Amino acid sequence: MTADFSTPPIVGPVKPYHPPRRTEFTLPNGCEVLVVSDRRFPLVSVRLGLRRGARQFPPEEAGAMDALADLLTEGTRSRNAKELAEEADAIGGEIGASAGQDFLAVRAFALSEHADRLFDLLADVALRPTFPDGEVDLRKQNMLEELKISRSQPSFLSEVVFAKNLYGAHPYSIIAPTEESIARISRRRLAEMHAAIFTPSLSVIVVVGDIDPQAAADAIRSRFGDWTRRDAPAAGSPQPPKDRRRSVFLLDRPGSAQTDLRIGNLAARECDPHYVPLLVLNNALGGSFASRLMTELRERRGFTYGVSTQIASQQELAALELSTQVRTDSTEESVRVILEHFERVRSETISDEEISKAKNVLAGRFVRRMETQRGVADQFLRLKLYGLLPDHLETFVGRVNAVTREQALEAARRYVLPDSVVIAAVGDASRIEAGLALHSREPVRRVGVGGE
C-alpha cells in the first residue's frame, strides 16, 4: 500500500451475492413450497404468501384486507389473542400479517429448536382465524383514528391525490379506506374474504433457516397437505387512462408553509428488460442523497429538506414517482426545475461518475438486505409472488453492474415522461395555483381529500 492518504482507495465493484441453496415442490392441493437452508443462526423464518390482495375486492371495501391481516393473530379456534402472543414469546418468535394491493403475507419466526410449534402457530393463524367481534370492533375504532391522523398529514394526502389520478379506474388508485368502507367491515364479511382467498392454489410457503430441508418439507406437508383446494377468484383489473397530457391536481390546504408535491407517470415493471436500467437512471435522477434533484433543489436552491424519486413496481403496473415538500413560495420554480431535469435525462446520457455511484448504491442496498434471515425470506417470497426469474437473486448485482449509459438513456426516453406526468400538489392554493397552472397542459383540477 502506498502512503498517499489524500484520496480514497480505489476499490472494485460490489461483489455478487450467492444465496443459500433451495428446494422447491408443490403440494397436491397446489400450494407451492420453497425451503432454503440458512444455518448461520439457530432461527427459522416462515412466510405464507397469497397471490391476492386488496384489489381483489371492490373499492367500497377499502381497508378490509388490512383489517383481515391484522386480525389473523387476534384469535383462532383454539387460542385467543393473549394465548397467541404468549405462544409466540414461548418459542422465541413473533407472528404477524400484512396486506397490499396484490398480495397478503403472513410472516413468522422462532428459535429453530421450536420449529414444530412455529409451523403449528402459522397453520393455526392462517387456516383457523375466528375474527372475534370484540377484536373486530376495536380494530375498526383504531382504523378510524388512524385515518384521522393520516388525513392531517400532507404527505398522505398528496399520495392519495397522486394515486387516484395516475391510476384512474385501476384499483391501485385506492390507497386508503374511508369512514364508510371502515363501517362496512364485519366479522361475517372478513370470514367470507378469508375463505375466498386463503386457498392452496394461490399460496406459496417459504421456509428459511436452520432446519433440515426434508424435515421442513415434512412439517409443511403435515400442516398444509389436507388444506382443501377451492376455485380461486379471478384477478384482472380495468386499465388506467392512456394518452394523457401533463395535468395538475391541487388539494387546497390554506396557510400551508410548504407544498407537498408528487410527480410521475407509469413506468417499467420489474419483469420489463428496461427495469434495471431505469433503476440506475432513477438513482442518478432523484434516488439517492447525491442525485441531481437533491443537489439542485436542496443544496443549490434550498427549496426543500429532501426530494426523492422511486420506481414503484407492483404486479400489474409500475410508476416513476417523485416526492418532495417545498417552500410555498418556491412551488412554481420547483416544478419547473423538476420538469427540466426530467427532460434532461431524456436528452443526454448520465456521466460515468453518476452511473458508477448509482450502481454502487443499488447493488450495495441489495446485498445488505440479505444479511438477515428475514431479509432472505422476504426476497425469496417476492421472487415467488412476482414470478421473477429463478436466478434473480444470484444475477441482480451482475445485471446492475452491466447497465450502460446508453441503456439508462433509452430507459429514460421510454419511462420518464415530462409531457404527460401527473402532478399532485397539496398546499395553499391561493399562493400556488397560478404558478402551477403555467406547467399544466389542462386546467388545474381542484380535488378533495379523496383525490377526486
Place this chain on the structure above:
Amino acid sequence: MPRIKTESYSLPNGMRVVLAPDRTVPVATVSMIVNVGSRSERPGRSGFAHLFEHLMFEGSQNVPRGMFDKLLESYGGDNNASTHKDFTHYYENVPSNALPVALWLDADRLNALAITDEARENQISVVKEEKRLRIDNEPYGPALYDEISARSYKNWQNAHSTMGSFEELEAASREDVQEFFNANYAPSNVILGVVGDFEPEEIKPRIETLFGRIPNRGKPAPVDTREPDGAFTFVKGSISDAHANLPAAGIAWRGMPERGTRDFYALSLLGSVLFGGKSSRLYLRLVKDSQTAISVDGGLGFPETDYSEFKAPGIFGAFVVYKSGRTAEDILRLMEAGIGEIAADGVGDAELARIKTKFRSDWIRSQETALGRAGMILRAALLDGDAKAADADLERYLACTSADIRAAAAKYLTRERAMLLEILPEASE
C-alpha cells in the same frame, strides 16, 4: 449457540483492534467505540461528548466538510453515531468491496479532524435544534432525558444530561474542542472493530498503515463516577410538562450493581418479567387489570440507556403514563405490589422459561447483522475488557434462577432506593 469468532490486538500507538470475519454475505461494518461519554465530561462542559460526535462528520484533512456521508453513500454504504453515558459509538455499513474506503474515512478523521469555527458554530445550532425536537417539544421529554437522571444521582458526572446545557455548549471555544479531541480521541482511547466479509491478513496491513501513523497521545485521566456512600432515602418530586396530556410517574431505583455481577444479570431479566411486552407483570397489573395506566415501560438502565450499555453506577427505571384521578404515589404502590409478589415468591417455571427463550432469541437476532455483532463485541471489549466476553455473557443471563430474581427484587427495588417524580400536564395546574 452461535459464537462470534474474534481476533483482538493492539497497534503500537495503543489503539485496540477487534476483527470478526464472516464471509457469508458480501457486507462489512467498520465501527469505532470511543471511551468517552457524557459521564466523563468536565463540570462546566456538559454536552461536549455529544457535540463532538457531530463534529466528527464535519470534515477532516482529506475529506471536505459535507462529503463524509456523500462519499460513503456513493459506495452503497451508510453510517451513524450515538453518544452514551459511558462511550461514543461510530459505524459505517458497506458492501464489502468498499471496506477500504470506510477505513480510510475513519482514519482520516481520527488522524486530523478539521476543527473550524464554522463547523463548531454550525453544529452547536444543530445540537440545539436536536434538543428542541427530541426533548423540549416532546411530551415527557424533559422528564425522561433530563430530570430523572438529575434527581437520581449526587455525583455531577452521573447526574447531568448527555445533551448538555445551551450555555455550556455555547461557551465551547475552538481550543476547548481541540483539547477534548486530543485527550479523548487519542488512539489508546479508541477500539476499532471490523466485522463481516474480509480476509484478516489483507486488512491488517491496511489498518496498520492507516491508523498506525496516528501518534500515541496516552490515555485521558480516569474520571471518578462513584456515588457517595451512605444509605438511600425515598425522595419525591414534581414537575409540569407543557406538551403532556396525561400525568405520568417516573421512578428510578438507585444504586444498581455493576455490570458482570450476579445481581446485574438477575435485574436485567427482572426488567423483562416486569415490563417485557403484553404478557409482562406490570403491564397486566396496571394497564389491563386495574386499568389505571395507559403505558408502562422500564428495566435496568431505563430510561438512560439499555442494560447492555451499562457500566455503573446506574438506575433501574420505570415510566408510567396514567389516567387522571390517580397520583404518582398510587402508581408506585401498585408497582410495589407487583414487585412484592416477586420478592416473596420469585417467578414461575413457565414464565421464566418464556422470558429466557425470548431473551435468547432477541440476543441471537441482534447478531444477524455485521453492525449488531460489531456493537456487541466492541461493548464487551470496552466495558468488560475483552471482546470474547460477549459470548459468555448470554450464558450468565440464562443461568439466573427464580431465587436470583427474587433476591434481586427484594434487595434493590425497595422504597428507600426509589426516586419518584410526578409529571403533571401544564394545563391541569
